[in-house]
Amino acid sequence: MSRPHLPPSSRGLGYYSLSAASTNLVKNVTDTGSWNAFFAEGTGGATKFQDDTASHLTGYSAATYGPARGVLGLADEGGALSVTAYLDNFTGYAGWGIQGYAGYYTDTGSLTLDAYHNHFALQADKTGSSPEVAAIQGLVGYGATSSEPNTLTGTFIRSTGTVASPDLAISVITYYGTESVTSNHNSIKVTH
Numbered sequence: 707m708s709r710p711h712l713p714p715s716s717r718g719l720g721y722y723s724l725s726a727a728s729t730n731l732v733k734n735v736t737d738t739g740s741w742n743a744f745f746a747e748g749t750g751g752a753t754k755f756q757d758d759t760a761s762h763l764t765g766y767s768a769a770t771y772g773p774a775r776g777v778l779g780l781a782d783e784g785g786a787l788s789v790t791a792y793l794d795n796f797t798g799y800a801g802w803g804i805q806g807y808a809g810y811y812t813d814t815g816s817l818t819l820d821a822y823h824n825h826f827a828l829q830a831d832k833t834g835s836s837p838e839v840a841a842i843q844g845l846v847g848y849g850a851t852s853s854e855p856n857t858l859t860g861t862f863i864r865s866t867g868t869v870a871s872p873d874l875a876i877s878v879i880t881y882y883g884t885e886s887v888t889s890n891h892n893s894i895k896v897t898h
Contacts, residue, residue, distance in 0.1 A: 715765045718764070719745055725783060727753040738762045745778045748751040748816070750787030756792045765831075773839055774801030781808050781815025781856075788818040796841070796867075800829040803841040803869075808882055810857030811849035819844050819860040819887075826867030826894055840874035841867065841894045847882030855884030866893045 718741030721732050725748030736759040737743035744761035746753040755777050763774030778795040779789030796803035802823060803826045806819035821842050831839040837848070842865065847856040862876055869875060875894035878887050 718742060721745065722747070723753055724748050726753060729800040730754070731756065733757055735759075736761060739764055740774075741765060742775045742778050744776065745780070746787065746789050747780040748783045749781065749787055752788035752790065753779075754790040755794055757794065759764045759795045759797070760803075761795070761797050761799070763801060765799070765801050766802055771898060773833065773835055774778035774799045775805050776802065777804045777818055778802075779806040779819055780810060781817035782804075784814050786816040786818070788820075790820040790822070791824055792822045796824065796825045797827040798829070800831040800839070802839055802843055803828060804856065805843045805845070806860070807845050808858035808885070809847045809854055809888060814854045814856050817844075817856040817859075819858065821860070821862045821865055823863070824865040826865065826869060828867075828869045828873065830870035831873055837879055838872070838874055838877060840877040841865070842875070843877045843879070844879040844885065844887055846885050848879075850882040853880065854882045858883070858885040858887060860887045861891060862887065862889040862892045868895050868897050871896050871898045
């Protein structure tokens with residue numbers, strides 16, 4: 707049986723969930739050509755991306771604002787959001803594999819970002835993006851101008867693969883707020 711494919715949209719989004727009322731499971735889906743393949747935003751029910759593939763995504767086109775993202779979690783409505791990436795594959799594009807924001811500019815949020823057993827084969831982002839591109843990245847209070855109640859928690863375990871320099875394997879950056887992230891037994895190599 708073939709995996710379902712999401713068609714690229716004019717906005718560059720594959721799967722998108724805004725403040726889900728219940729738990730979502732997105733499983734065995736392949737997205738190619740989008741800017742954000744799998745995107746959960748706001749607050750509400752947990753979203754789990756399992757056995758999904760983000761392949762040959764596009765970034766920096768007329769419809770996008772930066773490098774591509776495989777999984778993006780954005781807690782930006784003053785409440786809590788939980789995003790899990792499990793057994794997913796990220797391949798053939800320049801950009802983030804998994805990225806999460808706990809708060810974004812003036813919008814606060816609490817994000818739980820868990821990444822287990824994912825695989826990366828990502829190309830280099832040579833655009834000088836800020837923050838730097840990484841296979842797995844968590845950001846706390848990005849764009850905030852004062853102390854905000856943003857919180858990032860998460861576990862990054864047993865992911866493998868490669869990212870091309872100058873990109874990073876795993877990155878957690880705190881601007882305003884607090885973070886508690888555990889990262890163990892990952893084998894993501896930066897190639898030159």
